[in-house]
Amino acid sequence: MCGIAGFFRPTGLDAGCAEPELARMSGSLLHRGPDDSGIWFDAIAGIGLSHRRLSILDLSPAGHQPMTSASGRYVIVFNGEIYNHADMRRDLEAGGSGLQWRGHSDTEILLAAFDNWGIEPSLKAASGMFAFALWDRRDRVLTLARDRVGEKPLFYGWQGGAVLFGSELKALRAHPAFRGCIDREVLTEYFRRGYITAPHSIYQGIYKLLPGSYVQFSGKEQPGMLPEPRSYWSLREVADLGSARPFEGSDAEAGSRLESELLRAVAHQCIADVPLGAFLSGGIDSSLIVALMQAQSARPVKTFTIGFHEDASNEANDAKSVARQLGTDHTELYVSADEAMAVIPRLGGLYDEPFGDSSAIPTFLVSQLARQHVKVVLSGDGGDELFGGYGRYQRTSDIWSLVRRVPYFARKTVSVGMSAFSRRRPLSSTSAKVARLAQYLSAQDASAVYQIQTTQRHNAQEFVIANGGSLGGTESGAMFAVHDAYSSMMYVDALTYLPDDILVKVDRASMAVGLEARVPLLDRGVLEFAWQLPLRFKVRGRTRKWLLKQVLKKYLPDALVERPKMGFGIPVGQWVRGPQREWAEGLLSEARLRGEGFLNAKLARDHWLRHLGGDSAGSDSLWHVLAFQSWLESVPSR
DSSP states (O other), X not given: OEEEXXXXXXXXXXXXXXXXXXXXXXXXXGGGOBSEEEEEEETTTTEEEEEEEOOOSOOSGGXXXXXXXXXXXXXXXXXXXXXXXXXHHHHHHHTTOOOOOSXXXXXXXXXXXXXXXXXXXXXXXXXXXXXXXXXXXXXXXXXXXXXXXXXXXXXXXXXXXXXXXXXXXXXXXXSTTXXXXXXXXXXXXXXXXXXXXXXXXXXXXXXXXXXXXXXXXXXXXXXXXXXXXXXXXXXXXXXXXXXXXXXXSOHHHHHHHHHHHHHHHHHHHTOOSSOEEEEOOSSHHHXXXXXXXXXXXXSOOEEEEEEESSGGGOOHHHHHHHHHHHTOEEEEEEEOHHXXXXXXXXXXXXXXXXXXXXXXHHHHHXXXXXXXXXXXXXXXXXXXXXXXXXXXXXXXXXXXXHHTTSOHHXXXXXXXXXXXXXXXXXXXXXXXXXXXXXXXXXXXXXXHHHHHHHOSOTTHHHXXXXXXXXXXXXXXXXXXXXXXXXXXXXXXXXXXXXXXIIHHHHHHHHHTTTOEEEOGGGOHHHXXXXXXXXXXXXXXXXXXXXXXXXXXXXXXXXXXXXXXXXXXXXXXXXXXXXXXXXXXXXXXXXXXXXXXXXXXXXXXXXXXXXXXXXXXXXXXXXXXXXXXXXXXXXXXXX
């Protein structure tokens, strides 16, 4: 796990400037790789690569990057882990290529694959989490690539006459050519969702590489011209194939197959040359990952939990019960409100973009705790998107089953009246509920109901000044046409919410403290098997994640499995109304909002005053405003 950054200027580089520029970009990512650093550039070719290393595999100098392939053709900076690198090594050796290995890093094996198989075949062969920049010295082509589900980040785009790229936006901002202009359409979408979806970033002209794809720059592109990324793996194809060729075995066979896939994934992801542990919340997903780790370990697995004194937000007791049952070496830390709130002003700089998921706070705190003991952790993320765990899936199904009974023309008429009524009323939780009901009544299908469920702020276009319109939606409409509603919702979340919220949260929070977080539930084999499973294995009656629970019951008693889902939230609404009020008030002053010119100051202030008055219906969207304002404050001015 590392940080990468660099630039490509096809007209060539000033050799005297290249090294300090790369050093600044690399230095901005020190937190991602505190163990080592490296720089490589070719001034004539116009390419510069920099790397910050968090040493996990092959701690020797043989793992140093930038790394050159044995043939001398390729130079790479790599972030992540290739979990099946040993299998790839055996396949390369079986090919009779007479390879001489310098060490045992996965990066060296990946370079050997490029030398022997080519880029796209190597990407298809590799299973893991990664982002990399690869320079082809012979053909003078830059390749940027990202893993299948988007566990590792990669930003890129033209600034002036150079393509800049890096693991985080702060690396691009460190380059003197960077001139970040906030994209108001993207900002509008952020307020709808609470996060920014790929391929967009908060800045005009800067993009996130989509998961499962790579993009190549040959130097023939004019500044501003972006080649079309190519896909080497498609979630849509996996979902369609799973639907066309579903698993046809019994409940017991399905459970056995899933357990086998997960055991293999966990075993692969436990390979490290440094101490390793796991996050444990006490929920189904993290408990299952820890159970499978402990089942394959001769010593107690190190597990970590953050506790809060507010009962509604505290999962520590459940985690302690699971840890005791499994026999792990468990560490818990109860955090006071003051300690948690101290993280809030740091979030803008931590996430580099507006990021509205308040569970980033406990995620950072548990990462900070774990890093005191280990360098790698396994996480339980991904189970909800693959096995139907979110409550909004059931709510969407319930709402649509009621709404569809009434003829559309009648619903639409009532909806128009209710919308007009809510607009005439003062902003309140009541008027917001009326407006939301009006939207449900006007929905034409289940996908529209789900879009309403996942939209945080429906007046986002009114909220952002000069927003310029909408970015458009996801593939949800097409998926609802060819798959059942539950699977369609999981698919949409796996394309958007998972990589752009959940995995962003985990990556930035863990890497901020130099901790590598791995996600076994998103292993390629587990993911592809999950999409072969018919819905009855995921949702049975009102029970969500049914098959995951059946596997977990082999390791834990029913009482520890059949518990309500709590989530990983904290009472930020109470905090900004109370002890963090001065911080929030400063960010939301009318003079400041008007001076910045991004948000409708009146709407923002009305929302804030309603919250202060005790109306907590819009706490999430208010937090999104504060997160944006905090991020804006953290961005260095040029």
